[in-house]
Amino acid sequence: MEIGVIGGGSIGLLLTSYLADKHKITLYVNRKAQQKQIELNAIRLLKGSVKEKTAEVSTRRITELQQKDCIFVCVKQPEIEQVISHFAKINKATPLIFLQNGMGHIKYLEELPNPSYVGVVSHGAHRENDYTVNHLGQGEITLSSVTGDEKQLRSMLNQLNDNHFPFAHANNWNVLLKNKLIINAVINPLTALFDVPNGSIITNNHLHFLAKMICNEAAAVLQLDQKIAWEKVLTTATITRENISSMRADLIHKRPTEIEAISGYILHQTNEELPYTSFAYHAILALEQKKEK
Amino acid sequence: MEIGVIGGGSIGLLLTSYLADKHKITLYVNRKAQQKQIELNAIRLLKGSVKEKTAEVSTRRITELQQKDCIFVCVKQPEIEQVISHFAKINKATPLIFLQNGMGHIKYLEELPNPSYVGVVSHGAHRENDYTVNHLGQGEITLSSVTGDEKQLRSMLNQLNDNHFPFAHANNWNVLLKNKLIINAVINPLTALFDVPNGSIITNNHLHFLAKMICNEAAAVLQLDQKIAWEKVLTTATITRENISSMRADLIHKRPTEIEAISGYILHQTNEELPYTSFAYHAILALEQKKEK
Structure with a gap:
């Protein structure tokens, strides 16, 4: 799939570095400095102190958001509103997957035209710098549909799931x-x-x-x-x-x-x-x- | 008066250094190291960073407690029980003045044969080392009778009170x-x-x-x-x-x-x-x- 990942924090970098093996990823970041660092160094994935791999991905500013097969939103709760303002540029059928803590973002999902999904991340990850993420604890990402469609979700899960980076399904997002x-x-x-x-x-x-x-x-x-x-x-x-x-x-x-x-x-x-x-x-x-x- | 002060913390040192002007003070401390330091240096009173005075007092270990005209107890709540065990050595008529925070010590006062008083200290004081106390904020000490006698309290207050180190009276200790x-x-x-x-x-x-x-x-x-x-x-x-x-x-x-x-x-x-x-x-x-x- 062509996948957009919004947010260059620990979860955004972790997701990008694993999904880049099988998919074409564009990582959208807020700061120009981070964009430059990733363009220069690619994304580095560590496991503990050991270097696992380097992922080459295209990096864009959030203002340059473009049409993708699906988009992961990995920013924190307080930045959600600002990110959502950019969704006007993309197709209303594009599935959006929100990976925030808390439940404050649900009200926005319910107002968006797009089929929307939420996910819970149980990985331990720490962002070492603008382009390096340390995968400290193996977990999984569990997705559930809010305003989306079960069939679409199952199909995405099939494509996303990987032994090294598992995805799971939950019936009830609430x-x-x-x-x-x-x-x-x-x-x-x-x-x-x-x-x-x-x-x-x-x-x-x-x-x-x-x-x-x-x-x-x-x-x-x-x-x-x-x-x-x-x-x-x-x-x-x-x-x-x-x-x-x-x-x-x-x-x-x-x-x-x-x-x-x-x-x-x-x-x-x-x-x-x-x-x-x-x-x-x-x-x-x-x-x-x-x-x- | 001949006054005993039990406890070489900030309040004990402060009280000792002021009362020593007019009274004969014995300071009782727990640690031999502190006794030595005070014997060597006397007690130094600072006000802010300025040296106010030095008070020469006799310093004894709490195990050497002797008869006095009155005894101030300036240890913290957790040490009260241990201090009280030494009161068997002194006259049952000796007034005791307790300057602890909290109210946990009242139960001990009510069991002692001695006339007992409590006091609240509103001075700001910081113990700089074993023999130096910094008088950071001018306050007062307010005394009240628990099992003592109002006349005795008034008489003590008259002798203790000083412009530089005031004592006040409260009717209701509770x-x-x-x-x-x-x-x-x-x-x-x-x-x-x-x-x-x-x-x-x-x-x-x-x-x-x-x-x-x-x-x-x-x-x-x-x-x-x-x-x-x-x-x-x-x-x-x-x-x-x-x-x-x-x-x-x-x-x-x-x-x-x-x-x-x-x-x-x-x-x-x-x-x-x-x-x-x-x-x-x-x-x-x-x-x-x-x-x-």
């Missing part, structure tokens, strides 16, 4: 995103606030307690089973125990976090008090405000 | 300590968790929100007026805006904090949920556990 959201709502703010790796949710008694409280609040609001949700949080924290969560990385690098799309989304789903989630939400915003100075 | 406790319950854990000076409670919107929530919970439990309590918190945070709170200093220096005597005490006063206080409490314990490693 359950898929909620299950990811609750894991992010627990692990991300706590690891960012306490500046600890994901595994500290399990090894530190008091973080364990706070994680449980946040998980219970989120499960009640999202109408998920508390016990199953908590088991998923613990499993994820165990598998990714050495990882730096994306929110922690954002704070360390003084980038805006996705707290609004994660804890903020949960808080806005209800009129009830969610004090542990609220504390975590304000804590991350307090740290962002502190780092501005 | 109200005195509660008003101090609520300020500590708000400012200490938040400034320690976010590693910020006290004034951030006012300047950072999100810390301001969290402070208000903790203040409301604590006021409800301690049966204090929420509005008045909040005003006192804001006033204290303003006056001490540049200060490092004691809990923040304890975490920085990897010392145990007084979280149990402050937030822990409030949580144990009720069966109701105090989620913001609970989050702050577990957050400080999580940081203590993290720093142990």
